[in-house]
Amino acid sequence: MKIGIDIGAQTIKIGVKDKNGGYKIKTGIKTEPDFIKTAHNLKREIEKSFGRASLLIIGCFGPLDLTKKKIIKAPNLPGWAGVSFSDWEKILGCPIILENDANLAIFGEAKVGAGKGYKIVAGFALGSGVGYGCVIDGKIYHGNWDVEAGHMVLDPDGPVCGCGQKGCLEAYVSAGAIKRQFGKEPVCMKDERAWDFVAKKIAQGVQIITVSVKPDVFILCGGIAQHKGLLKRVKTHYLNMLKIYPKEAAETKIMTGKYIEQAGVIGAIELPMSS
Numbered sequence: 001m002k003i004g005i006d007i008g009a010q011t012i013k014i015g016v017k018d019k020n021g022g023y024k025i026k027t028g029i030k031t032e033p034d035f036i037k038t039a040h041n042l043k044r045e046i047e048k049s050f051g052r053a054s055l056l057i058i059g060c061f062g063p064l065d066l067t068k069k070k071i072i073k074a075p076n077l078p079g080w081a082g083v084s085f086s087d088w089e090k091i092l093g094c095p096i097i098l099e100n101d102a103n104l105a106i107f108g109e110a111k112v113g114a115g116k117g118y119k120i121v122a123g124f125a126l127g128s129g130v131g132y133g134c135v136i137d138g139k140i141y142h143g144n145w146d147v148e149a150g151h152m153v154l155d156p157d158g159p160v161c162g163c164g165q166k167g168c169l170e171a172y173v174s175a176g177a178i179k180r181q182f183g184k185e186p187v188c189m190k191d192e193r194a195w196d197f198v199a200k201k202i203a204q205g206v207q208i209i210t211v212s213v214k215p216d217v218f219i220l221c222g223g224i225a226q227h228k229g230l231l232k233r234v235k236t237h238y239l240n241m242l243k244i245y246p247k248e249a250a251e252t253k254i255m256t257g258k259y260i261e262q263a264g265v266i267g268a269i270e271l272p273m274s275s
Helices: 035-049 086-092 101-112 175-182 192-213 230-241 260-270
Strands: 002-007 011-017 023-030 055-060 096-100 120-126 130-136 217-221 253-256
Touching: 002 101, 002 260, 011 035, 011 260, 023 035, 023 260, 035 086, 055 086, 055 101, 055 260, 086 096, 096 101, 101 120, 101 130, 101 217, 101 260, 120 192, 130 192, 175 192, 192 217, 192 230, 217 230, 217 260, 230 253
Parallel strands: 002 055, 055 096, 120 217, 217 253
Antiparallel strands: 002 011, 011 023, 120 130
């Protein structure tokens, strides 16, 4: 059985496709600071929920060395930096295909979600970090390494990001960054001026991707994307920043994902075994 897994800095989701073409997903599995302990816990959860796995498609925060199945850096979970999922293969007893979690979220949206039917689908996964994915003609774009556009620098004199750089997009709009700047968890933050600031920073990121890639559609996934009114604010700021194109060319569609927080695990489930 092929099982999709989405690893976040705090929790893990696992899932399979059911016989009716829907998804059976289990959420809320704790991501432990100890990489090996997480593998043992995950094995128990998989066997209890779905039975024995024959292949695992894992989406994980990066940057990653996909060939070596290795996490290069882990700003939001330092104990995982440098680990290899080859060790998990021994524990879980099956092969693993590793992919960037944001790539899988956008792949899921491109395959069966808000981006279905579009040629070039890009997007941000906005949560404990900020991930970026791009799918062109149904295939994930990797560049010559793991793409990490959540670490584009908006202001080199801005706040310090978990990666060590100042002024990354993630240093402004991730859940932790929002709490540091405004003193509240995003789910509790009611200050609309603060949300307008967050929206403007997201729009900066979308604008940079647009002039670099020019996708047909740009999708916002993850918990931050669910805030009421955020999408409208992002669109307004984005159009004010995009003067290079005539109006008809500027209209990259920006939308929230169909699956929001489950896009990553659905992307893992949907990813072909040959990827």
